[in-house]
Amino acid sequence: MARFFKRLIDFKKKRNPNACPGSNPCCSTQTSDRTKSPCRDPRSSRTHSLPVTPSSTQRIDSSARRSKEYDVCVCHTEDDITYAQDLVSFLELHPHSLRCFLQLRDSAPGGAVCTELYHAVRESHCWVLVITPSFLKDPWCCYQMQQALSESPAANGRVIPVRKQLERKDYPPELRFVFGIDVRQDKENGFQKIKHAVLYYLEELSRKEQEHRESAQGDNVDEASKTLDMSGSS
Incomplete structure (x- = not known):
């Protein structure tokens, strides 16, 4: 636990090196709509940039996407805080600026752990599970995994x-029917694959919403035509 708080303090200092020395590093301003300060890493724009076009950001923009607070929730143990921080920094880069939940940064101070984690899962479209030996031993990580699978x-x-x-043989049995991403050899390539997976889901979400809207408009046109035909024949 002492190691976790030390990492928490180091993480806060890294995000805000100009903070007052006497300020409490474990507390952050939390508004009613859970507005968060994005986690940025300027180096990521050089090492992780994706080839995108301006229209690619429009393909993921939809009211269905905005119906949830986060695009992706990153579930991890305290041993993988640095990895999770780097991943979130990459996912939040422009132009897509994915909305991420990072427990260290976005949990409400004073909130119950189970409530905060449950809210993060319910309010996220996708869930990235950073599976390590520590993850399998952490009851809260297992709790988030089960919540995600139930959702x-x-x-x-x-x-x-x-x-x-x-190793593959140590994989949780609940996840063996899902294709995963192996980042043991190539972290940067793993970041790319994770982002592509989230973007693909959001694009499909937007596409289905557009199809539903067009179908509803077509039904309205048909209803209007039938009404006109009936009124003309009477």
Whole structure:
């Protein structure tokens, strides 16, 4: 536990090196709508940039996407805080600026752990599970994994397992029906694959919403035509 708080303090100092020395590093301003300060790493724009076009950001913009507070929730143990921080920095880069939940940064001070984690899962479209030996031993990580699987029991791209420092044989049995991402050899490539997986789901979400809207408009046109035909024949 002491190691966790030390990492928490170091993380806060890294994000805000100009903070007053006497300020409490474990507390952050939390507004009613859970507005958060994005985690940025200027080096990531050089090492992790994705080839995108201006229209690519429009393909993921939809009211269905905005119906949830976060695009992706990153589930990890305290041993993988640095990895999770780097991943979130990359996912939040422009132009897509994915909305991420990072427990260290976005949990409400004073909130119950189970409530905060449950809220993060319910309010996220996708869940990245950083699977390590420590993850399998952490009851809160297992809690988030089970919550994510209950929210989306089908393998529809919302649950994204990331295998890190773990052999395939040690994989959780609940996730063996889902294709994962192995980042043991190539962290940067893993970041790219994770982002592509989230973007693909959001694009599909937007596409389905557009199809539903067009179908509804077509039904309205048909109803209007039938009404005119009936009024003309009477």
